[in-house]
Amino acid sequence: MHQKRHGNTLQIKLDNWLFNNDFNENALEIFGKVYVLFAIFIYGIGETYGNSFVKLAQAPDIFFNPPLSIAQLFTGFPDIVTAWGLDILLHVLFGLAFFSIKPSLVYCLIFLLLYLANSLGMSFGKVNHNFVSLILPLILSLGYFLKAKSPSHIGFTKSIYAFLIGFAFFTAGLPKLFAGDWVAIWQHSVKNYAVNFAIFDNPLSKVLGFNNFIFNVSDMFWEFLDYFTLGFELLFLPAAFKHKHFHYFLLLASVFHLGTYFFLEIGFFHHFLCYLFFINWRNFPKLYSAFEKLNNLGIKQKLFFAFLFVPLGLIPNSLFYGLESLENELIRNLGALTFSLFFVAIFAMNIRSYLVNDFKKIKFELTGLWFRNE
Amino acid sequence: MTSLKYQIKVKVILRRLFLIILVFCFLAYLSYYSANIYSDIEEPYPFPTLPGFGTAPKYQNKVHNATVYFKEDALLKDSLKLTAIFEEIPKNAWNQVLKHEFIGKNPETKEWLQEHYQIGRYDYAFYVMDSCFLRLNQIKCIKKDTVILFK
Numbered sequence: 242m243h244q245k246r247h248g249n250t251l252q253i254k255l256d257n258w259l260f261n262n263d264f265n266e267n268a269l270e271i272f273g274k275v276y277v278l279f280a281i282f283i284y285g286i287g288e289t290y291g292n293s294f295v296k297l298a299q300a301p302d303i304f305f306n307p308p309l310s311i312a313q314l315f316t317g318f319p320d321i322v323t324a325w326g327l328d329i330l331l332h333v334l335f336g337l338a339f340f341s342i343k344p345s346l347v348y349c350l351i352f353l354l355l356y357l358a359n360s361l362g363m364s365f366g367k368v369n370h371n372f373v374s375l376i377l378p379l380i381l382s383l384g385y386f387l388k389a390k391s392p393s394h395i396g397f398t399k400s401i402y403a404f405l406i407g408f409a410f411f412t413a414g415l416p417k418l419f420a421g422d423w424v425a426i427w428q429h430s431v432k433n434y435a436v437n438f439a440i441f442d443n444p445l446s447k448v449l450g451f452n453n454f455i456f457n458v459s460d461m462f463w464e465f466l467d468y469f470t471l472g473f474e475l476l477f478l479p480a481a482f483k484h485k486h487f488h489y490f491l492l493l494a495s496v497f498h499l500g501t502y503f504f505l506e507i508g509f510f511h512h513f514l515c516y517l518f519f520i521n522w523r524n525f526p527k528l529y530s531a532f533e534k535l536n537n538l539g540i541k542q543k544l545f546f547a548f549l550f551v552p553l554g555l556i557p558n559s560l561f562y563g564l565e566s567l568e569n570e571l572i573r574n575l576g577a578l579t580f581s582l583f584f585v586a587i588f589a590m591n592i593r594s595y596l597v598n599d600f601k602k603i604k605f606e607l608t609g610l611w612f613r614n615e
Numbered sequence: 616m617t618s619l620k621y622q623i624k625v626k627v628i629l630r631r632l633f634l635i636i637l638v639f640c641f642l643a644y645l646s647y648y649s650a651n652i653y654s655d656i657e658e659p660y661p662f663p664t665l666p667g668f669g670t671a672p673k674y675q676n677k678v679h680n681a682t683v684y685f686k687e688d689a690l691l692k693d694s695l696k697l698t699a700i701f702e703e704i705p706k707n708a709w710n711q712v713l714k715h716e717f718i719g720k721n722p723e724t725k726e727w728l729q730e731h732y733q734i735g736r737y738d739y740a741f742y743v744m745d746s747c748f749l750r751l752n753q754i755k756c757i758k759k760d761t762v763i764l765f766k
Contacts, residue, residue, distance in 0.1 A: 256626065259633060391625040401633060408640050 262484050264399035266392055267529050268522035269384045270341070273348075274532050276377065277339040279514050281554040286331055286355075294331075297361050298324035312360035319361075327354060332554045336547030338381075341536050345389065348382035373409050374511040377402070377518070399484075402518060407481030410494075414474030423471055429463035431470065434505035448571065451504065473497060485595055491516045492588040499581040503574070510577070513584040520591040 245261045246253045280286060286293050298321045307313055319327065331354050338347045355375055384398040417423040423430050435455045473493060480486040495516060498509040522529075538546075 252630075255630065255633075259630065260626070391622065393622065394625055394629055397629045397633075401636065404633075404637070405640075408644075412644055 258482055258484075259400045260394050260396045262396040262399050263521055263523065264396045265523075266388050266395060269381070269388060269395065269398070270536075271522045271525060271529050271532060272518055273341070273344065273381055273385070274339055274535070275517060275528075276381065276514065277335050279517075281332065281335050281550060284511060284514065286328070286335075286554070294319055294324035294327040294358055295321070297358060307360055308363050310360035310363065311357055312363070315361070327358075328555070329551050330354065332551045333548060335554070336550030338378075339535075339550070340538070340543040340547050341385075342540070342543055342547065345382050345385040348378045348385065352376070352378040352382065370409070370413075370509065371511065373406055373515050376405060377515055380405075380518075399519065402515075403481040403484070403487050404478075406515065407478040407487070407490075410474045410477035414471055414477075417471055418475065423467050426464055429460060429467060431466040431505070432460070432463040434507070435463075449503075470497075488519065488588075488592050488595060491519055492585070492592055495581070495585045495588045499578075499585055502577060502581065508577075510580070513581070516584070516588065520587060521594075 245257055248254075297318050307315075318324075331351065334347050334351045334354070338344055338351065352375070355378065359371055359375055380398055380402045383401075384395060387395045387397060417430070432455065435451075473490075477490055477494070480490045495513060498512060501507040501509065
């Protein structure tokens with residue numbers, strides 16, 4: 242690990258933040274594999290990144306109108322044969338990444354393909370939040386590159402990704418601040434979303450009695466939520482510069498996403514996977530030893546299993562996609578609730594050590610104060 | 616490979632990379648925010664806006680061209696009418712559109728929808744796959760799986 246330097250100059254502080262954290266080669270190795278498993282089997286590529294090539298190929302070319310991006314080099318969506326080829330290639334690349342075959346190059350290629358799919362997908366005029374998960378393969382590519390070339394600086398990947406996530410939240414908060422209605426005390430933006438959700442007679446909101454709740458609860462509650470959202474999103478960026486605070490914000494973010502899905506019907510499920518990057522993977526030594534065995538397989542075996550990702554990943558296009566397409570909305574929502582609570586529990590456990598230390602510190606301060614007063 | 620000189624060189628490169636990303640992010644966002652995001656709105660937002668000086672009356676002025684239905688009239692009370700804008704369309708048309716996951720922002724989209732779904736009485740139609748912050752025709756909040764129809 243990078244040696245922590247002492248001093249108050251900006252450069253020393255920056256270096257300590259950039260390079261000195263708990264992220265190491267083992268964490269990268271574990272997360273890289275967990276990421277592939279989740280992206281392929283739990284989410285499915287189309288779900289994780291919004292657009293699979295096959296999905297894009299089904300759109301008529303009349304919708305082709307990409308913004309300034311690599312997609313402008315094309316004149317339309319890919320035809321169905323090319324789209325299947327690209328989707329299969331993506332699955333093969335994920336398979337190669339899982340077995341750490343040229344991981345730096347492979348993750349970089351995965352990023353380029355996903356970037357192309359997303360650029361084409363932006364033709365539909367959808368302003369999405371996929372950037373955070375889209376950039377993740379590039380971050381992993383950088384991580385593997387640093388692992389090979391300069392392992393003591395591998396903490397850089399964690400810091401830079403924390404900054405990008407913080408910045409993404411910050412950019413979500415800034416327009417809310419300037420648009421006015423989130424800060425105006427007589428307008429309740431969260432309530433607006435909640436009403437939209439309730440009015441469509443969502444079965445889960447009926448079970449929870451949420452429809453009655455939103456019309457009976459005080460407007461002060463809604464205004465509190467407006468300000469909480471603003472504060473949370475704007476402060477995420479400064480929190481990124483302190484790893485401990487960032488971990489607290491990750492827990493807040495996972496609870497926030499849980500709330501936005503169940504009360505406002507805005508889903509951010511792919512973000513959970515991105516936040517997993519930051520948890521303390523040293524707590525999972527058995528996982529590392531299990532994955533290490535996979536790395537020790539021969540190259541032929543690795544290639545065989547890597548190509549198995551194609552049929553396994555494409556059928557039936559992931560558990561989560563299956564969950565999303567369930568006809569019964571109540572079962573679907575309950576499935577999503579379990580899924581979200583699982584991640585909230587992980588992030589809560591992740592800050593356990595911080596909480597214990599902070600609690601001890603507060604207790605010490607309070608008892609100190611009490612003794613001084615005596 | 617692991618000499619001190621090499622380590623320092625890597626550190627300097629990474630430090631510069633971070634600073635480049637930092638500056639790029641802020642500049643790119645500022646240019647996007649100022650040049651692009653509100654380009655569809657005739658009257659710009661008051662920028663910045665002080666607390667208590669919202670832009671809601673502008674929405675009220677702008678949405679009169681859109682056909683907006685609310686399920687319950689009670690919702691038209693308070694400020695909700697200013698921000699909660701969405702369409703409720705006949706169930707058969709709804710089901711038809713839901714089969715296809717497209718969003719169109721091109722004017723040609725209208726023709727495509729007219730051809731396929733006979734939504735000829737509307738000038739524009741937007742189908743939204745996910746809740747988003749679409750700033751077209753002053754519509755601020757759009758519900759997931761919603762079709763917005765404009766006259």
